Amino acid sequence: MQLVVARVGRAHGIKGEVTVEVRTDEPELRLAPGAVLATDPASTGPLTIETGRVHSGRLLLRFAGVTDRNAAEALRNTLLIAEVDPEELPEDEDEYYDHQLIDLDVVTEDGIEIGRITEISHLPSQDLFIVERPDGTEVMIPFVEEIVAEIDLQEQKAVITPPPGLIDDRAEIASTRDADAAGDES
Numbered sequence: 001m002q003l004v005v006a007r008v009g010r011a012h013g014i015k016g017e018v019t020v021e022v023r024t025d026e027p028e029l030r031l032a033p034g035a036v037l038a039t040d041p042a043s044t045g046p047l048t049i050e051t052g053r054v055h056s057g058r059l060l061l062r063f064a065g066v067t068d069r070n071a072a073e074a075l076r077n078t079l080l081i082a083e084v085d086p087e088e089l090p091e092d093e094d095e096y097y098d099h100q101l102i103d104l105d106v107v108t109e110d111g112i113e114i115g116r117i118t119e120i121s122h123l124p125s126q127d128l129f130i131v132e133r134p135d136g137t138e139v140m141i142p143f144v145e146e147i148v149a150e151i152d153l154q155e156q157k158a159v160i161t162p163p164p165g166l167i168d169d170r171a172e173i174a175s176t177r178d179a180d181a182a183g184d185e186s
Helices: 069-073 176-184
Strands: 002-012 017-022 036-040 047-055 058-063 079-083 105-108 113-122 127-132 138-142 148-152 157-160
Touching (some): 002 036, 002 058, 002 069, 113 138
Parallel strands (some): 105 157
Antiparallel strands (some): 002 017, 002 079, 047 058, 127 138, 148 157
């Protein structure tokens, strides 16, 4: 099975290094020197990682055969794809690969069906479940502990505790201003 593990950013310096946006919880395993990665678009790969280092909090990689800034810049926005055994599981029991989460049913703690996970969106601050509702609309659910209470791979479901307004537009507006105004009138 193929997993996207990174996206190539801009060139760094003049010797062919690139910044990468890491999309794996195991960069030391997936983005290590010697790793051969497929690419999207496929015409730019496969790429073999020659070196890797962290600079100012960013991972920098150099690929075999990419020796100057122009060649590095030509790789910008390329997705790096690793081949992973479908039976392999992440080391931490609270971590999941995207393929494990896709197609899970999403339900609230009281059993209300929300929909089915169709995509995982990886943002810098957090991941989002893109959930297709039964009526065909989509809702985005932050994949954070406060909202996603349980992932049950055996039952093929994700149990959520959504705050008001996340799933529907009936948000409860809590304002102390109205209560303060009422108290001032007495």
